[in-house]
Amino acid sequence: MTPAYVVRRIGFYTVICAITLFFAVPMLWIASAPFDASPGLGVRWPDWTLENFRKTLSHPYALHSMVNSLLICVTTAVAVTAFAALASYALSRVRIPGRDALLYGLLLLSSVVTGTAAMVPIFVMMFQLGLIDSRFGVALVMTGGLLPAAIFILKDFVDAVPKSYEESARVFGASTLQILRDVVLPVARPGLATIMVWAFVNAWGNFLVPFLLIRSIEKQPGAVLLQTFTDEGGSANLAVIPVFSLLFSIPVVVLYLLVNSRYGFRFHGGIKS
Amino acid sequence: MATASPPVPGRPARVRRPAQDVAGLGIGRAVGFLAPALLLIGAFLVFPAIWTIYIGITNYRLTGVEAVSPSIVGLANYTRALNDALFHNALWLTLLFVLGSAIIGQNILGFALAWTMRRARPAVRRTVEALVLLAWILPSTVVAYLWIAFFDRDTGTLNSILGTQGTAWLIDYPMVCLVLFNTWRGTAFSMMLYSSALQAVPPSQLESARMVGASGWQTLRDIVFPHIRGHVLTNTLLISLWTANDFSPFLLTKGGPNHESETVPVYIYNVALQGGELGYSSAISFLLLIANLLVALLYLRLLRRRS
Numbered sequence: 001m002t003p004a005y006v007v008r009r010i011g012f013y014t015v016i017c018a019i020t021l022f023f024a025v026p027m028l029w030i031a032s033a034p035f036d037a038s039p040g041l042g043v044r045w046p047d048w049t050l051e052n053f054r055k056t057l058s059h060p061y062a063l064h065s066m067v068n069s070l071l072i073c074v075t076t077a078v079a080v081t082a083f084a085a086l087a088s089y090a091l092s093r094v095r096i097p098g099r100d101a102l103l104y105g106l107l108l109l110s111s112v113v114t115g116t117a118a119m120v121p122i123f124v125m126m127f128q129l130g131l132i133d134s135r136f137g138v139a140l141v142m143t144g145g146l147l148p149a150a151i152f153i154l155k156d157f158v159d160a161v162p163k164s165y166e167e168s169a170r171v172f173g174a175s176t177l178q179i180l181r182d183v184v185l186p187v188a189r190p191g192l193a194t195i196m197v198w199a200f201v202n203a204w205g206n207f208l209v210p211f212l213l214i215r216s217i218e219k220q221p222g223a224v225l226l227q228t229f230t231d232e233g234g235s236a237n238l239a240v241i242p243v244f245s246l247l248f249s250i251p252v253v254v255l256y257l258l259v260n261s262r263y264g265f266r267f268h269g270g271i272k273s
Numbered sequence: 274m275a276t277a278s279p280p281v282p283g284r285p286a287r288v289r290r291p292a293q294d295v296a297g298l299g300i301g302r303a304v305g306f307l308a309p310a311l312l313l314i315g316a317f318l319v320f321p322a323i324w325t326i327y328i329g330i331t332n333y334r335l336t337g338v339e340a341v342s343p344s345i346v347g348l349a350n351y352t353r354a355l356n357d358a359l360f361h362n363a364l365w366l367t368l369l370f371v372l373g374s375a376i377i378g379q380n381i382l383g384f385a386l387a388w389t390m391r392r393a394r395p396a397v398r399r400t401v402e403a404l405v406l407l408a409w410i411l412p413s414t415v416v417a418y419l420w421i422a423f424f425d426r427d428t429g430t431l432n433s434i435l436g437t438q439g440t441a442w443l444i445d446y447p448m449v450c451l452v453l454f455n456t457w458r459g460t461a462f463s464m465m466l467y468s469s470a471l472q473a474v475p476p477s478q479l480e481s482a483r484m485v486g487a488s489g490w491q492t493l494r495d496i497v498f499p500h501i502r503g504h505v506l507t508n509t510l511l512i513s514l515w516t517a518n519d520f521s522p523f524l525l526t527k528g529g530p531n532h533e534s535e536t537v538p539v540y541i542y543n544v545a546l547q548g549g550e551l552g553y554s555s556a557i558s559f560l561l562l563i564a565n566l567l568v569a570l571l572y573l574r575l576l577r578r579r580s
Binding site (some may be wrong): 012015016019020022023024025026027028029030033040041042043079083084086087089090091093094095096097104106107108109111112113114115116117118119120121122123124125140141143144145147148151163166167169170176179180183184201204205207208212222223224226227241242245248249252253256 | 294295296297298299300302303304306307309310311313314316317318319320321322324325328333382385386389393397400401404405406407408410411412413414415418419420421422423425427428429430433434457511514518519520521524537538541542545546551554555558561562565566569570572573
């Protein structure tokens with residue numbers, strides 16, 4: 001234990017502490033303000049109360065928006081998973097003409113056509129189709145946006161499934177659909193679960209698409225409604241915003257922990273919006 | 274339509290085998306399997322991207338005469354963009370945003386975390402990584418409120434820490450706030466990517482560097498960096514692309530005050546939906562698409578060369 005070593009260790013832990021604080025401090029507000037009797041924008045030890053929760057739950061649109069979020073995200077997640085599963089299986093196992101070009105195109109699409117770059121044409125298109133103010137329209141747009149990356153991630157999973165399973169099932173006389181249902185589907189389940197959670201989390205946090213496409217407040221999902229909470233005076237409603245933020249974050253964190261503990265965190269593209 | 278992330282570099286190279294149709298699907302049914310996904314992608318991703326080109330050469334507006342019968346104006350929207358001081362401002366701010374929060378902030382902080390957490394105690398490592406990941410997975414609207422509260426003029430945490438009550442950070446220094454916010458928000462990706470990249474550095478080489486008395490900096494420069502150079506490049510491209518397309522500055526500042534934090538995505542929104550100029554904003558969207566395409570092509574090229 002030379003002095004130089006001690007100094008280095010102290011420096012090391014100072015840096016770690018600084019970085020940890022940088023990440024932790026902005027989050028303290030969501031941990032304290034929801035439970036504070038007089039919530040503000042500052043962080044302080046709360047004057048414990050659950051009154052804010054009562055106020056939030058009795059807010060006319062708060063719970064409703066959670067249902068809207070759920071509706072949009074479940075539709076998106078199921079559609080993304082189902083269509084990406086079918087597509088990735090076909091791409092992994094069958095030599096379709098032009099397959100490599102198609103894969104390359106999908107890979108490009110997944111990063112080039114972002115929500116911000118396509119918001120104007122998407123708005124105009126949905127406007128002309130009469131799909132403005134439709135939750136189903138929002139789910140459709142999100143599904144289209146998430147599919148290319150989903151197909152890619154799932155194709156990696158399917159590629160990793162040994163073909164010998166399907167071969168032996170076939171030797172024993174299983175039909176194609178039986179093989180898909182009874183052999184491929186169970187083996188690919190971790191991949192499907194991951195992609196479903198990934199799509200759900202992406203759709204849950206998506207602000208731009210519903211913000212563009214949904215007009216009426218009773219159809220807004222939570223991500224947009226959270227922006228509109230004001231009190232009678234027109235300033236931010238601080239009884240509702242912290243509680244709603246907390247409740248709105250819980251599904252994302254729980255799903256993330258679930259996938260992480262069940263399948264281990266797989267690092268492909270990441271669970272991110 | 275999120276900034277859906279493409280597969281990430283650093284995974285083991287896939288073995289290229291000819292596809293074997295082991296379940297006996299056949300090309301016909303395979304195409305049927307592909308059809309629903311391709312239809313949706315075509316309708317809600319490819320078509321809008323191509324349609325941008327057409328809207329971009331019209332004077333289409335949200336309201337008024339041009340909303341009913343837009344006419345083709347050729348490249349007028351593009352020549353207008355060349356002389357639009359607000360568009361130049363948006364480009365400049367986007368450049369600052371990408372440079373500060375992605376290329377410098379996320380990259381360096383992500384690498385520093387990956388490098389230091391390698392040898393930290395498991396408990397420390399898990400706690401720090403969990404916090405960084407949490408910043409990444411929380412919904413963006415919630416994160417925006419966390420930072421609005423953090424920067425608040427009267428009771429904000431930052432002012433309490435620094436003892437600078439009354440400083441309205443989001444109004445006085447909007448771009449600094451956005452850079453800090455986005456560094457916080459996105460570092461997790463770089464951290465994880467560099468963590469997995471660092472595992473490819475042979476421990477024996479690090480060991481011999483230590484034996485000959487190389488300093489930490491020398492070790493990083495001569496041993497570690499050559500091994501992860503490819504990852505640094507691809508990571509930088511990817512996070513730059515995401516940052517340039519990030520809409521969350523809108524949630525924090527709405528582009529204000531007085532266009533001081535109006536990055537390109539926010540500018541597109543303000544021109545299109547606030548100003549109602551769909552034609553002009555489409556032209557700018559198309560420029561953003563082209564920029565994205567160039568970065569993505571470069572990214573895929575680098576990725577291919579490495580594997």
